[in-house]
Amino acid sequence: xxxxxxxxxxxxxxxxxxxxxxxxxxxxxxxxxxxxxxxxxxxxxxxxxxxxxxxxxxxxxxxxxxxxxxxxxxxxxxxxxxxxxxxxxxxxxxxxxxxxxxxxxxxxxxxxxxxxxxxxxxxxxxxxxxxxxxxxxxxxxxxxxxxxxxxxxxxxxxxxxxxxxxxxxxxxxxxxxxxxxxxxxxxxxxxxxxxxxxxxxxxxxxxxxxxxxxxxxxxxxxxxxxxxxxxxxxxxxxxxxxxxxxxxxxxxxxxxxxxxxxxxxxxxxxx
Numbered sequence: 001x002x003x004x005x006x007x008x009x010x011x012x013x014x015x016x017x018x019x020x021x022x023x024x025x026x027x028x029x030x031x032x033x034x035x036x037x038x039x040x041x042x043x044x045x046x047x048x049x050x051x052x053x054x055x056x057x058x059x060x061x062x063x064x065x066x067x068x069x070x071x072x073x074x075x076x077x078x079x080x081x082x083x084x085x086x087x088x089x090x091x092x093x094x095x096x097x098x099x100x101x102x103x104x105x106x107x108x109x110x111x112x113x114x115x116x117x118x119x120x121x122x123x124x125x126x127x128x129x130x131x132x133x134x135x136x137x138x139x140x141x142x143x144x145x146x147x148x149x150x151x152x153x154x155x156x157x158x159x160x161x162x163x164x165x166x167x168x169x170x171x172x173x174x175x176x177x178x179x180x181x182x183x184x185x186x187x188x189x190x191x192x193x194x195x196x197x198x199x200x201x202x203x204x205x206x207x208x209x210x211x212x213x214x215x216x217x218x219x220x221x222x223x224x225x226x227x228x229x230x231x232x233x234x235x236x237x238x239x240x241x242x243x244x245x246x247x248x249x250x251x252x253x254x255x256x257x258x259x260x261x262x263x264x265x266x267x268x269x270x271x
Contacts, residue, residue, distance in 0.1 A: 104152035105264050112227055117141055117265040122166070131174035131196070133157075133260060138165045146225065148266040154231040154254030155179060155219065156263055167265075171257050172200060172232075180220035181232050181251075186210050189220055192232060192251060199236050199250040207245055211238050217251050224269035 109116050119135040137143050139162050149156040149169045157171040170177050173194040181192045181202065188209055190202040205211065215235040221228020237250040 105262055108150070108152045108264060112264075112266060114227070114266055114269065117143060117147075117267075119143075119167075119263050119265055121260045121263060131171050131194070132160075133169050133171065135167050135169060135263060135265075136165070137265065138163045138167050140164050142267075143167050143265055144267045146268050148226045148268075149263050150227065150230055150266060151255050151260075151263055153256075154233065155226060156255055156257065156260065158225070159265065169263075172253060173197070173257055179226055179232065180223055181217050182220045183211065183215045183217055183235070184229075185212075185215050190249070192217065199252050200233065202249040202251060203241070203246070205247040205249055207240060207247055209247060211235060211247065211249055213238065225266075227266060 105118060109118070117137055119137040119141075121133050122136045123134040124132065135149075143159060143162050145159055145162050147159040149158060155172050157169045157174070157177060159167050160170045161168045171194070172179060172192070173196055175194050175196070177194045179192045180189065182189045186209070188205065188211065190205055192200050192202050195201050202217070213235050217232040217235065219226040219228055219230045219232060221230075231254045233251040233253040235249055236252040239248055239250075240246075241248050
C-alpha cells in the first residue's frame with residue numbers, strides 16, 4: 001500500500017488534469033459558439049429584411065393594382081363619353097345633311113313649273129334591294145302611278161305602284177327602267193337603261209359620234225314624265241359594240257341611290 005503522501009499527490013494530479021480538460025472543453029465550446037451565434041444573428045437579420053421587403057412589395061402591388069383599376073374605370077368612362085360624343089356628332093352631321101337635302105329639294109320644287117310632292121324614303125324591297133324603294137306618300141296624297149321621282153342631284157326613278165299611304169318607286173338602276181336622255185354638249189339623244197350596280201348604259205349610238213368621257217347627260221323630257229334638262233349622270237366610258245357599227249356609252253349616275261332619304265315626285269303632264 002503506497003504511503004498516504006503519495007496517494008494525496010496522485011489525487012491532486014488527477015484533479016488538476018480534470019480541471020484542465022474541463023477548461024479546454026469550455027474554451028472549445030465558446031470558440032464554436034461564437035460563429036454559430038453569428039450565423040443565427042445573420043439568419044434572423046436576413047429573415048427580418050425579407051419579411052420587411054415582402055410587406056413593402058405587397059403594399060406596392062396593392063397600390064399598383066388599385067391604380068390600374070382606377071385607370072381602367074377612367075378609360076371606360078372616357079370611352080363612353082367619346083362614344084356618346086361620336087354618336088351625337090353623327091346625328092348632327094346626318095341632321096345637317098338632311099337639312100341640306102331638304103333645302104335643295106325646296107329650291108328644286110320652286111324651279112319646276114309642275115305640281116310636285118315631297119316624300120321620304122321608308123324602305124327597300126327585300127327581294128330587290130337596289131332597284132326599288134318605298135316612299136311614305138300614296139293615293140291619299142294624290143300620288144299617281146308613272147310619276148317621275150327626282151332629287152336635286154339627279155333622277156331617281158319612277159312610281160310603279162300606289163297604295164293609300166305608300167308607293168313603290170322603280171329605280172333607274174333597274175334594266176326595265178328606260179329614260180330618254182340627251183348629251184347637251186353635242187345635242188345627241190339616246191335611251192338610258194339601268195344596269196343594276198354597274199353604270200347605266202346608253203346603247204345604239206352611231207360610231208363616229210363625238211362623245212367624250214365626262215360629257216353630261218340630262219333628261220330629254222319629250223315624254224311628259226321626267227323634267228327636261230334634269231341631271232342624269234356623266235359619261236364614264238365609251239366603247240364600240242360587238243356589231244362594230246354602234247357605240248355603247250356607260251353613264252355614272254348623279255344621284256347616290258344607296259343613300260336616299262328625301263325625294264320629289266313629279267306627276268306626268270298628261271295627268
